[in-house]
Amino acid sequence: MKYLCLIYSNEQDDAKMPDAERQAMFADYGALTESITRSGHYIGGDPLTPTNTATTVRVRKGKTQTTHGPFAETREQLGGYYKIEAKDLDEAVAIAARIPSAKNGSIEVRPVMEIPGRA
Numbered sequence: 001m002k003y004l005c006l007i008y009s010n011e012q013d014d015a016k017m018p019d020a021e022r023q024a025m026f027a028d029y030g031a032l033t034e035s036i037t038r039s040g041h042y043i044g045g046d047p048l049t050p051t052n053t054a055t056t057v058r059v060r061k062g063k064t065q066t067t068h069g070p071f072a073e074t075r076e077q078l079g080g081y082y083k084i085e086a087k088d089l090d091e092a093v094a095i096a097a098r099i100p101s102a103k104n105g106s107i108e109v110r111p112v113m114e115i116p117g118r119a
Contacts (some may be wrong), residue, residue: 010075048078
């Protein structure tokens with residue numbers, strides 16, 4: 001089964017992180033990505049740019065509306081994701097617990113809906 005691991009952290013706290021700590025975290029991310037690639041769990045993933053670069057799109061009564069930034073103010077922001085293959089939720093949670101940002105943020109693990117006839 002495929003799972004999306006959504007990585008949330010506080011952008012303001014992340015911006016204050018000392019360079020040495022940031023480099024260590026990036027190294028941890030690289031090691032995790034290499035490990036889950038070797039084990040066959042990795043499907044994809046990317047970091048996201050900060051929320052101030054986001055655009056939210058809504059269509060109301062046939063008209064497209066855009067808003068700069070995310071929809072809601074929250075304490076933690078979506079910073080990236082991993083798409084993984086896991087045998088079950090327990091295995092997906094075990095992988096998510098290894099994501100470096102789980103130490104100071106949160107990881108939302110959500111099954112990816114399988115659509116018949118779609119590869």
